[in-house]
Amino acid sequence: MKTRAVRIYGENDLRLEEFELPEIKDDEILARIVSNSICMSTYKAVIQGGRHKRVPDDVAEKPTITGHEFAGEIIKVGKKWQDQFEPGEKFAVQPALNYKGSPYAPGYSYQYFGGNTEYTIIPQEVMELGYLLKYEGDGFYEASLSEPMSCIVGGYHAVYHTESNNYIHKMGIVEGGKVALLGAAGPMGLGAIDYALHADRKPAVVVVTDINQDRLDRAAALFTPEEAKKQGVELHYINTAEMEDVPAELKSLVEGEGYDDVFVYAPVRALAEQGDQILGKDGCMNFFAGPTDKELSAEFNLYNIHYSPTHIMGSTGGNDDDMRESLKLSAAGRLNPATMITHVGGLDSAADTIQNLPKIPGGKKLIYNAVDLELTALEDFAKKGEQDPKYAELAEIIADNKGLWSAKAEKYLLDNFSK
Structure with a gap:
């Protein structure tokens, strides 16, 4: 065929x-x-x-x-x-x-x-x-999206903690602990917030940082502090762009104790160093973001690593169990x-999207292979709808779902736009 x-x-x-x-x-x-x-x-x-x-x-x-x-x-x-x-x-x-x-x-x-x-x-x-x-x-x-989500799940599973005088690594975030997600208002950071609020093992506090207020506002609209509270999680969104002392400000949110688990979601030296500086005793930092610069490095506090002891690690990708968990939670509506x-x-826009991906703002770009469709921001379907009622109907479905894609939007697209 x-x-x-x-x-x-x-x-x-x-x-x-x-x-x-x-x-x-x-x-x-x-x-x-x-x-x-x-x-x-x-x-x-x-x-x-x-x-x-x-x-x-x-x-x-x-x-x-x-x-x-x-x-x-x-x-x-x-x-x-x-x-x-x-x-x-x-x-x-x-x-x-x-x-x-x-x-x-x-x-x-x-x-x-x-x-x-x-x-x-x-x-x-x-x-x-x-x-x-x-x-x-x-x-x-x-x-x-279970594949990128599985990478996030894998990151949460890969962090570890220890017991004094015992050579034991306890895998996963501290349940009821304090989590910081740095540079995390992008697509992978949003997935990390979602998982923190809705997985079986939850922290008590989640702090999300970014330097883009629009992205933070979108994250806060999608995952509100009020919703987080219902899940038993205290959620904060912090713009660090103008802060003089970011580590001090972030530690003040947890009474100066530092964080049990820190995830760095952008390959930026300053974020990695901030993450190290806000770790509490036995805290673990996962440098999750994949750098393209093979020489990217940062300064870490070796005194804390030795005496606290703090842990610095990284993870990339997830395994099949992480992906099964992602699929299960998504199917159940928890993620x-x-x-x-x-x-x-559509498939006709895939090549151009791939080759220009770093230049296209926003989050994930989703391609439907049975469809020919110019890559379109969800918020732009309404404008296209002024010329074509099919786009107008799709825009209405998206608007009714708080501006998000959905199974209903997918079905409408496949039923009405397929080649």
Whole structure:
């Protein structure tokens, strides 16, 4: 069968094209990809081409499909997996395969397996690893965003704490403790706030910082201190742009004791140093943001690391358990990944979106592969609706949901905009 896909041919060489998929083997699965959210990692792969560790050297002759934050529906199951999967089931994929030590992953390395395509062939290693994950929720977009959400979940699970005189690491945030989310009013920070308020293990205090008041205002409108209080969490939003002594101000919010868990969501030296300075005894800082500068460094207080003892670590990505947790919480309505989404587009807009991603403001950009649609900010659908009633109806659905994307908006888009 034929499919359309956005494929990498080399450095900054990205093409939307139609081609033939081969017949699936007995150990493969054919699937329809409904949605794929665009990740900055894809942009990095495109600008590096074959120099990227996950992009094959022969990509010019064997182009690879982009996109790894995807969700879809199973179409046909090879004989080997027919006792586990069946056509019609919704799914997401944990893309960090690390199969037998290989760096290859969907969205970077495979000719017929990735997210920015109408149809894909899921290779046997995905099922062998248990990384083809069933999804019971309504919206495909939630399953797409389970991948970035799983990175957030993994970050919360990866922090650790100790016991005096015992060589024991207790994994996860301190329940009933104090959490600081620094530089966290962007899409991943919003997911971190959501998880802090609605996961099983909750802190007592969450402080969110940023230097952009508009982003802080949006975060505060999505996750209000009043809602947080109902969850048993004291929530603060702090603009640190004009503060003379950020660590002192942040510590004053927790009576000068410091924080049990600190997460840094922007790759900025000053934020990392602030995070170190506000750690309390046995506090742990997760430098979550992935820098592009290989030489990025910061100063940490070694006295505190030795005597307090504070912990400095980092995490990248989540595992399959983190992704299952994200899918479960989203399907149950406890997490709302829609808060990350600010733009929606069709497959015809994917290549341009990827190549210009750092220049496009806002949060997550969500692509629907059966649709041709210019990448559009959610707030701009109303303006498009002045010329086309379909856009007006979609804008009304979004407005009725506090300006957020939803399963209802997704269904309307697929029913009325698909090619």
